[in-house]
Amino acid sequence: EIVMTQSPATLSVSLGERATLSCRASQGVSADLAWYQQKPGQAPRLLIYGESTRATGTPARFSGSGSGTEFTLTISSLQSEDSAVYHCQQYNKWPPSFGGGTKVEIK
Amino acid sequence: EVQLVQSGPEVKKPGESLKISCKGSGYSFSTYWIGWVRQMAGTGLEWMGIIYPSDSDTRYSPSFQGQVTISADKSISTAYLQWRSLKASDTAMYYCARGVGPVYDFDFWGRGTLVTVSS
Numbered sequence: 001e002i003v004m005t006q007s008p009a010t011l012s013v014s015l016g017e018r019a020t021l022s023c024r025a026s027q028g029v030s031a032d033l034a035w036y037q038q039k040p041g042q043a044p045r046l047l048i049y050g051e052s053t054r055a056t057g058t059p060a061r062f063s064g065s066g067s068g069t070e071f072t073l074t075i076s077s078l079q080s081e082d083s084a085v086y087h088c089q090q091y092n093k094w095p096p097s098f099g100g101g102t103k104v105e106i107k
Numbered sequence: 108e109v110q111l112v113q114s115g116p117e118v119k120k121p122g123e124s125l126k127i128s129c130k131g132s133g134y135s136f137s138t139y140w141i142g143w144v145r146q147m148a149g150t151g152l153e154w155m156g157i158i159y160p161s162d163s164d165t166r167y168s169p170s171f172q173g174q175v176t177i178s179a180d181k182s183i184s185t186a187y188l189q190w191r192s193l194k195a196s197d198t199a200m201y202y203c204a205r206g207v208g209p210v211y212d213f214d215f216w217g218r219g220t221l222v223t224v225s226s
Binding site for chain 1: 144150151152153154166168169170202204210211212213214215216217218219
């Protein structure tokens, strides 16, 4: 099974500042990488798929990038509603697997 | 509007059986995969397994193979997750989610079913 490792576990960022979240795969997963946002008490919501394609309704301040094993989710200008846990998921190899999540909080 | 409506919270004792459900609406239920994801308190997401309601093709993550059973009834647009004998370690939130393939991202999620197993 591919192990997905997210860092940092918690990220504190001021409003309007950039947030950069990392996700590392133990093996190459091509561009088969998704990001999900999960707010307290809610289900996860798909933000990004195919490494960099924003899902319907995802604001343009969210962007994804990567290179096979190293992936990044960037929030260009943090808003209060972005406070959440962000999960990455690879779906290149069986079984699909998630990272442990990064909690983004407002500084 | 695509919706996945999950059954309500459950409180069970160790050794009891349980079947929770996920009803899809607003799309062609049979032609998308439905997956199940576990989230234990304060932890990340775990991919459990997935089913294609059209022909009940079912795949399990090795970590969950033999521990749970996934099924579906396409006539009522509902998928299920079932345990024969619950353990305290099954206490978690369980989400169903929709995918376009067996190895894919999930584009819509249910709100989750909280399962508590305690003596």
